[in-house]
Amino acid sequence: MSRTTTRFAFIGKLEGLPIAMVLAVMYVVFIFTAPSVFTGYRIYMSFFQTVPPMLVCAIGLTFIITAGEIDLSFPAVVALSGFVFTWCFKNLNAPWIGFILALAAGALVGYINGLLVARLRVPSIMATLAAQFFWYGVTVLIAGGLQIDIGAITTTTIHTIFVGRLFGVFPVQALWSLGLVAFFWFILNRHTFGEAIMFIGDNAEVARVMGINVETTRIQLFTMHGVIAAFAGLLLTMEINVFFPTQGQGMLLPVMAAVFIGGTSIAGGQGVMVGTFFGSYIIGSLEAGVVATGIGGYWVQLVEGLVMAASVILNVVIGEEGVSILARTARKWAVPAQAPPGEDSGGRKHA
Amino acid sequence: MAEPPQERTALRMVNIEKYFGSVCALKDINFEVGHNEIVGLIGDNGAGKSTLVKILTGVFAPTSGDLYIADRKVETNSYTVKKAHALGIETVYQDKSLGEKQVMWRNFFIGREMTYPFGFLKVRQEKAIASEIMVNTIGFRGKGIGVESKANKLSGGERQGVAIGRAMHFEAELIILDEPTVALSLKEVRKVLNFVHKIKDAGKACIYISHNISDVYEIADRFIVIDRGEIVASITKAKISLKELDEFLLEYSHGLKDKVQP
Ligand SMILES: Nc1ncnc2c1ncn2[C@@H]1O[C@H](COP(=O)(O)OP(=O)(O)O)[C@@H](O)[C@H]1O
Ligand SMILES: [Mg+2]
Numbered sequence: 001m002s003r004t005t006t007r008f009a010f011i012g013k014l015e016g017l018p019i020a021m022v023l024a025v026m027y028v029v030f031i032f033t034a035p036s037v038f039t040g041y042r043i044y045m046s047f048f049q050t051v052p053p054m055l056v057c058a059i060g061l062t063f064i065i066t067a068g069e070i071d072l073s074f075p076a077v078v079a080l081s082g083f084v085f086t087w088c089f090k091n092l093n094a095p096w097i098g099f100i101l102a103l104a105a106g107a108l109v110g111y112i113n114g115l116l117v118a119r120l121r122v123p124s125i126m127a128t129l130a131a132q133f134f135w136y137g138v139t140v141l142i143a144g145g146l147q148i149d150i151g152a153i154t155t156t157t158i159h160t161i162f163v164g165r166l167f168g169v170f171p172v173q174a175l176w177s178l179g180l181v182a183f184f185w186f187i188l189n190r191h192t193f194g195e196a197i198m199f200i201g202d203n204a205e206v207a208r209v210m211g212i213n214v215e216t217t218r219i220q221l222f223t224m225h226g227v228i229a230a231f232a233g234l235l236l237t238m239e240i241n242v243f244f245p246t247q248g249q250g251m252l253l254p255v256m257a258a259v260f261i262g263g264t265s266i267a268g269g270q271g272v273m274v275g276t277f278f279g280s281y282i283i284g285s286l287e288a289g290v291v292a293t294g295i296g297g298y299w300v301q302l303v304e305g306l307v308m309a310a311s312v313i314l315n316v317v318i319g320e321e322g323v324s325i326l327a328r329t330a331r332k333w334a335v336p337a338q339a340p341p342g343e344d345s346g347g348r349k350h351a
Numbered sequence: 352m353a354e355p356p357q358e359r360t361a362l363r364m365v366n367i368e369k370y371f372g373s374v375c376a377l378k379d380i381n382f383e384v385g386h387n388e389i390v391g392l393i394g395d396n397g398a399g400k401s402t403l404v405k406i407l408t409g410v411f412a413p414t415s416g417d418l419y420i421a422d423r424k425v426e427t428n429s430y431t432v433k434k435a436h437a438l439g440i441e442t443v444y445q446d447k448s449l450g451e452k453q454v455m456w457r458n459f460f461i462g463r464e465m466t467y468p469f470g471f472l473k474v475r476q477e478k479a480i481a482s483e484i485m486v487n488t489i490g491f492r493g494k495g496i497g498v499e500s501k502a503n504k505l506s507g508g509e510r511q512g513v514a515i516g517r518a519m520h521f522e523a524e525l526i527i528l529d530e531p532t533v534a535l536s537l538k539e540v541r542k543v544l545n546f547v548h549k550i551k552d553a554g555k556a557c558i559y560i561s562h563n564i565s566d567v568y569e570i571a572d573r574f575i576v577i578d579r580g581e582i583v584a585s586i587t588k589a590k591i592s593l594k595e596l597d598e599f600l601l602e603y604s605h606g607l608k609d610k611v612q613p
Binding site for chain 2: 186190191192193195198199202203205206207208209210211212213269270
């Protein structure tokens, strides 16, 4: 290999590169079109406050989609966990118990989803759609349809730990969600669980004959996503100091969009955790950004759609192959005389 | 065929039956594979060959019957693929051996990863070993295929090469090949057959399933014919020529037809 080859080779290995470029271009455009907003730090602090719950849900959904499944019920978990937490805080004055119970409630919802999908073989889109209605229904019912104000939460330790402000300005939840991205990157890419998820999403039959317990892994997967979504609900509820029964309702499509524009394919078999991170920030800052440019409210969705489409197309076109083609082209420019490596079809045989 | 002094079997099935719901896929299966025997399993589509393979590799539990591996009885209800691997049983499938979108080093170790505590992968070690197998055992040299390549970049023959190389690495005592040559070119089929010869030379056992009778005839010591879930013949190679075997199978299927429509 020539030095130029190795110099460009790392590009292909940078996970989530296309989508990071989209995010960068987007912010540059905003800085030029809405300088008064995007040259100050406040807008970014507000993103660090609003994006984390969405990003956390997207982390779990990345696993789900990698496994070739879908989960439409996480918005209901966001609501349910928020309710459980607020109820415990309000009635028992026990935020930590509420915290644990909220996560447990998420685990329960996810576990039942997992049982339906893995044991009864209900397609996940149907099982989790039903779960979405059911658990929202449960939440609304037990909450009596009312919102619960927990303003007193702001003086508690748990509030400071999860949604406090570092140096008085920086929302701590941004660090939590970033930490989770890093942790779950390792689980997906460097752990037997993540590997099992990838093989199951790729071809469950291959996973099975190679010794993966497909059913158990699927149950664990949905349970894990339940817990993750419950944590997102906790961040959301603590941040806004109030539980309202419809919370999480608007999250389904943006979170799915974040995962897809991040480069995780609906076909299953591979997930891009870093892409999910950047995708969430794109989705989470797009609307505010477009509004700030002042082009008018009617344009917002249209521009959002364009950016999403561009990201997805970029991922497909400049996916792993695309990047290596770019690298090869760049190499050709650098060393014109060098012949490109042949893509011989069947003849890769040893002597 | 020269028998070894102490008679051992790699595998023995006693009265194995398998039902899928009310459908009987295997009925009264009794057979064994000697410790250094190559058995060719022959039968039409849907005869139950793959089902039989999946029972002895721990994918399915049989509905009833006993399974012995290396002369030891296996608890069929708690038998799994992992246990089959531990007992030295490796399988190469036509199309189910590799995850298409997964890189080679993952494909080598899937299901029995090398790990640190808490299940984190020893990626560096896995890659090193996978690379060693690919270059030295399978013979990928240079041509742009490495441990970071995804399975969908490989030709059919290369895929089977990887699946076979993997089986060899994990020191199989019994290797099962379930229609491994379906999508392969003649040259690639030859490689697979040569590999089966190597299994024989190494003193291991093998079950080889194929629709190509001349392939099966070349490598097998004994032929087992299975039809609609039942074993209908077991013939050693010494007792039959390829032509006779071919004719037998042909006549047999005619004979059955006659029975069905008297
Ligand atoms: N997982 C399964 N569920 C239900 N029926 C099955 C399953 N696997 C195989 N069968 C049935 O068992 C019979 C034998 O199939 P198989 O073992 O795949 O045959 P072969 O490999 O000889 O072509 C067929 O009738 C098939 O439909
Ligand atoms: Mg078959």
